[in-house]
Amino acid sequence: IRASSSGCAAASGAVATVLGRDDAEEVLVAGLLHDLGKVVLALNMPEEMKQIREKVESDQMLFYEAENAVLDFHHGEIGQWLAEHWNLPESLGEPMRLHHNPERARVYPESTAIVHVADIVIRGWGFGYGGDPWVPPISMAAWEMLGLKIRIIRKFCVFWSQNWPI
Numbered sequence: 001i002r003a004s005s006s007g008c009a010a011a012s013g014a015v016a017t018v019l020g021r022d023d024a025e026e027v028l029v030a031g032l033l034h035d036l037g038k039v040v041l042a043l044n045m046p047e048e049m050k051q052i053r054e055k056v057e058s059d060q061m062l063f064y065e066a067e068n069a070v071l072d073f074h075h076g077e078i079g080q081w082l083a084e085h086w087n088l089p090e091s092l093g094e095p096m097r098l099h100h101n102p103e104r105a106r107v108y109p110e111s112t113a114i115v116h117v118a119d120i121v122i123r124g125w126g127f128g129y130g131g132d133p134w135v136p137p138i139s140m141a142a143w144e145m146l147g148l149k150i151r152i153i154r155k156f157c158v159f160w161s162q163n164w165p166i
Helices: 002-018 024-033 036-044 046-059 063-071 075-085 090-098 109-124 140-146 150-163
Strands: none
Touching: 002 024, 002 109, 002 150, 024 090, 024 109, 036 046, 036 075, 046 063, 063 075, 075 090, 090 109, 109 140
């Protein structure tokens, strides 16, 4: 989880910077914390985590879908609860909760969309392991909200390679 979280943090910050956002550092932190709920699950619910992993493999589901099937909630909801419990700003909690469903974000939709895109890009580049071997599609709502175009993606890739060479 360390590799995927640090990769998502760097990619979130890079996307926010390329898009000219003033809150790039805060979006970077949201990317860093986006999967914190997985740590809570692993430490506190080992039997359920085993069932989730089995469901991922047997049904070929994304990890968060298997979480929902087994638990009726997912790691993002745990992350938002932690953010609220620790009095972190909602600008961190909403992306933590909704990074798999950015179209549902109401208060910080752009930050949530950035973390969503960054998480998927990092998975596609092979950083870390998200709990399943698949790379989900980028939400069209997130893509359109951020106004992503090929030139912006190129700019992101250049920024990334200059700041975080692989």
